[in-house]
Amino acid sequence: MVMRDGGTVRGKLILMAVSTTFVALLAASVAMLLFDLRAFQRYWTDDLMTQADIMARVTAPALTFNDEETARQNLAVLRVRPQILAAAIYTSDGTRFATYAAAPNQPIPARPAPSGYRIEGGEVAVFRNIVENGEMVGTVYLRSRYGLVDRLFSYGAILGAVMLGALLIAGLVASRLQAAITRPLAAVTNVARQVMQRRDFTLRVPGNDSGEIGVLVAAFNDMLAEIGRRSHALQEANATLEHEMQVRERAEEALRLADRRKDEFLATLAHELRNPLAPIRTGLDILRLRSGDAQATQRATDIMERQLRQMVRLVDDLLDVSRINTGKFTIKSGRVELKAVVNDALEVVRPYIELHGHELTIDLPDRPVFLNGDATRLAQILSNLLNNAAKYTNRGGRVGLRATVDDRTLTLVVSDTGIGIAPDMLDTVFEMFVQVDSTLERSVAGLGVGLSLARKLVELHGGSIEAHSAGLGHGSQFVVRLPIVVEPELPAKPTPMSFISAETYRILLADDNVDFVNSIGALLTAMGHSVVITHNGADALAAAKRFCPDYAFLDIGLPQMSGYDLARGIRDLSCCTMTVMVAVTGWGQEKDRQLAFEAGFDHHMVKPVRFEQIEEILGNRSVIKKLRT
Incomplete structure (x- = not known):
């Protein structure tokens, strides 16, 4: 089987086997040779040292008796060791006492060296001290041939012969074994050539070899089968393309529907934002023309507050949906009790339900039920659903909230006797900007974002929401399922307002909106608090130094000094370390809250601010003191 580089697989396999064997044998031979030479050197020096030790023992009496x-006769015995070239006996003062030379002109050192051995120029020289009764009486010197080179050549010749024989055997074995590899490869090559020539993908490589070669053959056969199947699949491409065209047409229809909903939403937004402005304007006229009529003033104030609350709710829903869609929305999870969530939701929607004359029924479990989630957002889910139920129910209808617990799941059902939902709308009612009643003469307001926001919030808490209805005119039900905490701990909740003792505080107000800050200051003064009002940052900081307030409600966009810098300045004052600082601003993004907290604020409130929010903060001072200490 010929490869592209001109070599054969057979030849390369044999070369690989022989090369691998050669490298292995060479490494083993070098290791064995080094080991043998080391052992040879050790053997030779140990033998010569032993000879020197024997000579020292037998010559010690001769040195003692001079x-x-x-001594010469003892040295002459070395003639039986022809490899020893020279020897000598030295006295204790280093004088030569007797010598021996295997041949004339053999150099013998005039003085002895320290005891030990050294190898020089193919010879080994040994000096050994002669000790008699613990006293050195002389030194023995022996010099012998060191046949390292001869040993190297002889051992190397043996290893070379062994290596050559091993390589020959490896070549023979490899030439026999390579057939098991090259035969299936040759069959694959032949089948591949026939497929290219005949375009017949039904051909297969015969054989059932095992191992990697068998895997290769099976993979090649599978590849041929796959190519055949794909060739057949090309014939079905037209039907697939036709189906894709239909899908594309449906997608284009969905885009047109989304575009139409967007236009409807913009028109509805303009309508819904204008609607509250008319009664607010009327209320202002009433306040201007009938300022002395307390009843008319109260009625105008109530109207303006309701309409303002409606506008704030619309804007907040839009901002929440925007944050969720852009991935900037986060929830602050904690252990929350169900009844607290329901109470917070009812506080928001109860005035709206009572305004429409609906009957509200609440059915909650007797035992405490705890959830792991954001209390504010959970209340927002319920308030959106209850508000939606009240909105789409004719005056004098019924709105209900029922909660049940099954295993580890809380099921909340919000029901109404309203206009109901058409069957074809059940799947789309949670989509953005979708409204059940989209006619121009509809009697209810809304942007079509409340249910979409509720679904997203439920999903962020790991739950689900469904809509059910028997049809138009038969009311509707919204079912929310949320996981509960099995073994709850009592959560830390703010003290209810009804249990807060009446206290008066020193309060600093800083805002460049004169009407707003003066009206808030008047209300706080009427409650008995000491209030200082400023309209720029520099005056507010100077007032804080003199006044040492318990609370500081600060606008962020102040003249001369921003609210952030003002908060840092107040926090640095020694008399204001326990001051509770509240940011009051129109900026409500998460990054704005983070900047406020980093500057030293304890709370962040988004305009417009309800006075109830200020009362709640004033009622929680004891909690804040405890946290700080």
């Missing part, structure tokens, strides 16, 4: 003849 018997040179005996």
Whole structure:
């Protein structure tokens, strides 16, 4: 089987096997050779040191009795060791006492060196101290041949012969084993060539080899089968394209519907924002023309407050939906009791329900039920659903809220006896800008974002929401399911207003809106509080130094000094470390809240501000003191 580089698979497999064997044998041979040379050196030096030790023992008496003849005779015994070239006996003062040379002109050191050995130029020299009764009486010197090179060549020749034989055996074995690899590859090549020539994808490579070669053959056959299937699939492409065209047409229809809903929403938004302005304008006229009539003034004030609350609700819903859609919306989870959530929701929607003369029924479990979520947003879900039920129910109808607990799930059902929902609207009622009643003469207001916002908030809490209705004129039900906390701990809740003792505080107000800040100041003064009103940042900081307020309600956009800088300045005053600072601003994004808290504010309130919100903050001072300490 010929490869593109001109070599054969067979030859390359054999070369690979032989090369691998050669590298392995070479590494093993080098390791064995180094080990042998090291062992050879150790053996040679140990042998010569032993010989020197024996010579020292037998020569010690001759040195003791100054018997040179005996010492020479002892050295002459070394003739039986032809590899020893020279030897000598030295006295304790380093004088040569007796010598031996295997051949004439053998150099012998005039003085002994320290005890030990050294290898120089193919020879090994050994010096050994002669000790008698613990006293050194002389030194033995031996010099011998060191046949390292001869050993290297002889051992290397043996290893070379072994390596050559091993490579020959490896080549033979590889030439036999390569057939198991090259035969299936050759079959794959032949089938591939036939497929290219005949365009017949039914051909297959025969054989049932195991291992990786078998996997290769099976993969090649599977590839041929896949190509065949895809060739068949191309014939069905026209039907698929036709189906895609239909899907595209439906998508375009959905885009047109969304565009139409957008136009309807903009028109509705303009209408709904203008609607509250008319009664507000009328209320202002009443206040101007009949300022002395207390009853007319109260009635005008109530009208303006309701309409203003409606406008704020519309704007807040739009902002919440925008934050959710852009991914900037976050919930602050905590342990929340169901009844507290229901009470917060009813506080918002009860005036609207009573205004329409509806009968409201509440059915809650007797035992406490705890949720893990954002109390404000959970109340917003219920208030949106209850407000929606009241809005689409004719005057004098019934609105109900029922809660049941099953295992670890809380089920909330908001029902009404209103206009109901058409069956074709049940699937789209939670979509943005969709309204059940979209006629020009509809009697209820709304932007079509309340239910969409409720669904998104429910999903952020890990729950689900469904709409049910028997049809137009038969009312509707909205079912919310939320996970509950099985073993709750009592959550920390603000003290209810009815249990707060009446206290008076020093309160600093700073806002460049003169009408707003003066009206708030008048109300707080009427409640018995000491109030200082300023209209710019510099005056507010100077007043804080003199006044040392318990509370400071500060606008952010102040002249001369921003509310953030003012808050930092007040916080640095030694007399204002316990001052509760509240940001009162028209900026309500999450980043604006974060900037306020970083500047030292304790609360963040978005205009327009209801006086009830200010009362609630004043009632929680004891809680704030405890947190700070």
